[in-house]
Amino acid sequence: MEDTPMEFGESNKDTEIAPALIAVHPTQESVAAAVGPDLRIFDLRQNSAVSLKDDSSVGSLHKDSIRVVRYGANGKLLVSAGDDKLVKVWSTESWHCITTVCSEKRVSAVAISNDGLYVCFADKFGVVWIVDLDRPDGQVHVGKKAVPLLSHYCSIITSLEFSPDGKFILSADRDFKIRATVFPKNPLDGAHEIQSFCLGHTEFVSCLAFLWTEEYPQGFVVSGSGDSTVRLWDILSGSLLDACEVGEKAGLLGSNGREAECYSAVTDLCSNPDGSLVAVALQRQVVSIGGGTFIPTSLQMCSSTGLLWMVTGVSNLRGSECPSLARVRVISGVNKSNSDSDTREHQELEDNEIPGGTSLLKNLQGSLSYGEEVFLAAAEALKTAMSNLLVKKQYSTEKRDFRKRTRNDKKIKQRK
Template identity: 60%
Template sequence: MEDTNIDDSGDKIREKEIAPALIAVHPTHQSVAVAVGSDLRVFNIQEGCAVTLVDENDVAERKPSTNLHKDSIRAIRYGANGKLFVSAGDDKLVKIWATDSWHCISTVESEKRVSAVALSSDGSFVCYADKFGVVYVVDTEGFSGKQTSNNKKGTPILSHYCSIITSLEFSPDGRFIISADRDFKIRVTVFPKNPLDGAHEIQSFCLGHTEFVSCLAFVCSQDYPQGLLVSGSGDSTVRMWDFISGSLLDTCVVGNEAGFLESDGKEDECLPAVTDLCATNDGSLVAVALQSFPGIILLSCNICARSLSVLQVISISEEAFIPTSLGSASIEQFLWMVMGVSSLRSSDSISLARVRVLSGFCKSSIATVEYKASILDDKDIPGGESILQKLQGTLSIQKQVFSSAAEAVKTAMRNLLIKKQYSADKREYRKRGRNDRKNKHR
């Protein structure tokens, strides 16, 4: 996705992009974070109050605390132990937060817009990827809970060579970092003991998707702690992989099997893209969000049999609720979902987010034929109205606004990773106007 576009008059303008809302849940269910546009909202569930984010740089420069990011946030993530939180996006900033104080302890400047982030299992390293396909690493050693540091710089460790990286994940044992891109590839790389020297050893490639890979997740159990990899794609499939060997184990065509088909009115019909995945801590369930489906699809995951199957289709059609992001905690049986969009370049646009919660997001010791998950009423979700007021920005959202937002979500998720086609003349014009000219060395 390029940084510039050309209108009919030949003027160079920044491409107008809608940013889907994101949600992340603390691993022990202490807090929930929602990002919509440049706005980052956090609620402390344990204390029942909204969190005030503190960025010492903004305080020093007398900037409003509500504008911690200056452009759309494209990635948010808690660390495995919950001590760190990372946010990053189109403003080319990677902000690392200490969750005990919610102070920004480091701001790293990226050369390009950031598309994905990941934290190592021990919290020692933060990795982020940009839209030119480069993955960088930052060492978190020496960070304190309240002192802001801007001295850290990202060190490039691997590259997908000009293909947008859509998702980054560390393996459960921390031995590998997995990166997915817009060009159908999943790369499994050995994460070295000293990543600042680069990650040069490729373990495998997981190849089989026929459209962009949009999201990754791991499923693991006590009997199989190494886990298996699951991936979602624009080809409307969720695939299971032995990521060590790169072998494809199973494919679930969620668009077909759940009975949803989207037509663009032309001869060719296209299935909705998988936009996000979230797995339970025991690896028994995988929740799937689809580009145009108002609800979620739950897949049953049998790690021993290495298989995936549709378990339950949960529709939330009364609100036209199309989730743009999913999240869960390792100790609770809740699946958090958010639907939202923000168009920062339209002066009359407002950020919209709607949060819903699914209960029963855990299938261990429950027979498949008896399993049933359900959507909680707003009054029954953890945090109640207070958390909705903070994460949504409002308690009441008009139905008409929801319908408009749903259409915007469909368009945003459809176009987010589709490669744009340009004429030869436009392509040459764009090349001449690019702002990333490289220094030539003789």
């Protein structure tokens, strides 16, 4: 990614392209996709689209691009959040919004505690907030307030994950850091004990996922980054256990590490629980299944069914007749453990073979279909937007002084 610094007073609003996202229920009872402010859910038990119910006083559904959508570990909760500064918690049994929390800033990451009692979310100023759900019983909780849990120093937090044993919460940021924090017994009082820092990436950390076994209940974490690597960490010590140059393996980087076609940042990754397979999405392809023109913006693996769900698409694609678009694909056979990965039988499912079939695809993708060239253009626009958001900009001394003088928080303080 090339870094193009903004000029005085320039706004990056026009580059805020939002990727399409996908989330799958832990036992694949439903599948959710977010495209811009639209949250589309398909119930595979009823084989029908879900009608969401939101009676919160702050307004129904989302009004701006959703940046995070994920299920809780037990599948009873679904959380969506994004640029409208709203965090919405949905019951997957009634599909009612049971809690809406207003964030001070735009939301960039979300995590749900393993017991479903807490929702944590991060904003673009580097603060992680926590909400106590009291009892995740599907009843509407009114007037919930978030309190600070921890913070990174003025750095956009890109990913939040609870460890499999629930003892740690991991946070990653655009300043190359991964922080493992002990999740306290009274989290509403804040999390003050840092277990470790996992340091080694040379660009922003974009995503995290856990691998675990019975011998290591806290799990190991894998991370993806803008430096085109996937790294394996021991969170207890912060030690780097392994690293994979996925861009080079995919043929996107030369042997000297320089760009072949484009900067091949890792945009998403997921794994099956035992770590026998990690699927990685680059800005050019899905490494685990080889080449192709399908460039995923989000991945989700369902270990109970052995399916890898992928979506490509964006919203706010300016200058196009289709500002929001999405396409879903599914790969089978990802949960087959075998010491020889070459013997895995991965197969792309046809539309009628996907759970829910064409009804699911129509619901998650929308009724319109677009050509391959449109999705390629969307991928390029998303790459630029991701660079503008996560690659730290370098300013001259003059520009830095100008930005300090015109900071909004200083203006507010002066008026007071």
